[in-house]
Amino acid sequence: MFLPVTGRDGNGDGGREAGRRSRALRIAGLALAAALVLGIGAAGWAYWHLNSNITGVDIDNALGDNRPPRPLSVPSPSAAALPSGALNILVLGSDSRSGKENQRLGGGDSAGARSDTAMVVHLDAGRTSATVVSIPRDTLVTRPSCPRPSGGSTAVAHDSMFNSAYAVGGPVCAVKTVESLTNVRMDHYLEIDFSGFAKLVDALGGVTVTTDEDIDDEDSHLRLKAGTHHLDGTQALALARTRHGIGDGSDLGRIGLQQKLVKALLEQIASQDLLTDPAKLYRVADAATAGLTTDTGLDSLSELTRLGQSLRGLSASSVRTVTMPVVRAPSDPNRVVAEQPEARRLWESLR
Numbered sequence: 001m002f003l004p005v006t007g008r009d010g011n012g013d014g015g016r017e018a019g020r021r022s023r024a025l026r027i028a029g030l031a032l033a034a035a036l037v038l039g040i041g042a043a044g045w046a047y048w049h050l051n052s053n054i055t056g057v058d059i060d061n062a063l064g065d066n067r068p069p070r071p072l073s074v075p076s077p078s079a080a081a082l083p084s085g086a087l088n089i090l091v092l093g094s095d096s097r098s099g100k101e102n103q104r105l106g107g108g109d110s111a112g113a114r115s116d117t118a119m120v121v122h123l124d125a126g127r128t129s130a131t132v133v134s135i136p137r138d139t140l141v142t143r144p145s146c147p148r149p150s151g152g153s154t155a156v157a158h159d160s161m162f163n164s165a166y167a168v169g170g171p172v173c174a175v176k177t178v179e180s181l182t183n184v185r186m187d188h189y190l191e192i193d194f195s196g197f198a199k200l201v202d203a204l205g206g207v208t209v210t211t212d213e214d215i216d217d218e219d220s221h222l223r224l225k226a227g228t229h230h231l232d233g234t235q236a237l238a239l240a241r242t243r244h245g246i247g248d249g250s251d252l253g254r255i256g257l258q259q260k261l262v263k264a265l266l267e268q269i270a271s272q273d274l275l276t277d278p279a280k281l282y283r284v285a286d287a288a289t290a291g292l293t294t295d296t297g298l299d300s301l302s303e304l305t306r307l308g309q310s311l312r313g314l315s316a317s318s319v320r321t322v323t324m325p326v327v328r329a330p331s332d333p334n335r336v337v338a339e340q341p342e343a344r345r346l347w348e349s350l351r
Contacts, residue, residue, distance in 0.1 A: 046282060053289035056299025059189055062147050062172045068185040071351060082310040086125045088350060090178055092166065092191040093117030093240065093258075094293075115166035115174055115191075117240065117258055120182070122350040128313040131350065132262060134255045134323045135178070137163040140335050144180045146173030159331060171293060181338070182347040188307075189295040196291025197240070198233030200265075203280075203287035204272065206232050207264040209239065211257075217242045236261060252323065252336075259321035266316035322346070 071086060092115040118135040143157040146169035154168050165177035175186050192200075201207055208230045215224045222238035231239060240258050247253035274281040289301070298304055325343045326336035338344075 050285055050289050051301045053286070053292060054299050054301070054304070055293040056296045057171045057189065057293060059172050059175050059295045060297070063176055067176075068179055068183050068351075070185050070187070082306065084126055084310060087123040087127070087187050088184055089121045089123070089188040089190055090175055090186045091117075091119045091121055092171070092174060092189075093197065094166070094191050094193045115163045118162065118174075118178070119258075119262075120178065120184070120186070120350070123311070123314075126313070127310050129318040130314060130320070132259070132319060132321045133346065133350070134259060134321070135162060135181070136251045136255060136323070136326055136336055137161065138251045138335050139181075139324070139326060140329050140332070140337050141165075141177060141181050143168075143173070143177050146176050159329075161335070171295075175295075182350075184347050184350055188298050189293075190298065191293040193291040194237055196287070196289075198237045199287035199290050200233070200284070201231070201236040202233035203284045204265070204268045206230050207236055207261065207268050209236075209260050209264045211260075213246060215239075215242055215246055217244050217246070219244055252326075255323050259323075262321060263316050263319065266319060270316060 094115060116137060118137065120133045120135065122131045122133070124130060139162040140159045141162050143154070143160040143165050145156050146154045146165070148154060148168075149170055149172070154173065157164070162177065162181075166174040169176075171189055171191060175189055178184075179186055208228060210228045211224055211226055213226050215222055217223075217238075220238040220241040220243075222235065222242050224239075229235075240261055241254070242257055243251055243254035246257070272280070274284060285301075289304070294304075298307065324346065325339040327339045329335040329337045
């Protein structure tokens with residue numbers, strides 16, 4: 001009679017232990033695989049979510065070829081190389097009342113939207129320095145005929161307020177009006193609404209701004225003593241909208257505050273190492289893309305990321321902020337017109 005073998009290579013306790021180890025390894029492997037799948041799925045969802053935040057407008061197709069020429073640029077050495085040529089981007093701040101959050105922040109529920117903030121951002125070749133030119137919304141311009149989003153075209157309008165272009169024809173007319181005013185080709189278009197701007201400032205932890213005078217504006221609901229303040233998103237938005245509580249109450253005073261905010265935002269972004277904090281990076285990216293409208297050349301996360309990577313050598317100290325030279329309009333003391341030849345020389349320097 002033979003007894004069963006009970007050693008490690010038999011079917012006794014050693015075999016059962018080996019079986020348990022094998023099952024444990026399989027379970028661990030399945031758990032790891034599940035974690036990887038979930039991680040990839042979460043990353044995929046995050047990418048899809050950020051991408052879906054962005055609204056694209058096909059401005060190039062709408063405007064056709066009747067535009068200022070593109071500047072000659074040196075091609076990148078390879079497709080993988082980051083772009084480094086000069087670039088002009090029209091950046092608009094929209095006071096859209098669409099959505100409850102925009103209505104709350106805008107202080108009203110009227111339909112439509114206007115471009116309360118307009119800046120031409122010129123990136124120099126090499127993208128280590130930039131010039132930001134503010135265009136006063138009260139500037140009287142000749143608004144060209146623009147294609148309407150619903151079909152047809154708007155009529156040419158003389159002595160029209162600059163921000164009416166966006167109101168009657170959206171981003172396409174805003175770009176065409178800026179190009180008509182400056183004779184400078186806008187390579188890209190970026191627009192952010194009230195809610196998106198406030199969320200971005202909050203995601204960055206606020207911004208620090210120094211004001212030169214007391215601010216008490218009933219329209220923007222902002223009250224600040226002269227001095228340095230750390231503002232949250234709602235306060236920063238109110239600062240960007242303030243005009244009646246400072247200086248002579250004109251749009252030029254508001255532009256000065258907006259330019260302070262641009263520098264403050266750049267400094268706040270530079271002070272944070274977002275790559276070491278994925279959760280915060282996602283919050284900032286989510287805020288930056290929320291309420292964002294771009295031309296179709298920038299309407300994806302990959303294209304915006306590529307643009308951002310090309311600006312790694314750009315610091316806040318190398319960004320110059322100026323306002324288009326203007327004088328009081330002869331026809332209306334509450335409006336301004338471009339001052340010549342100073343305005344023309346400024347735009348020529350950005351071509």
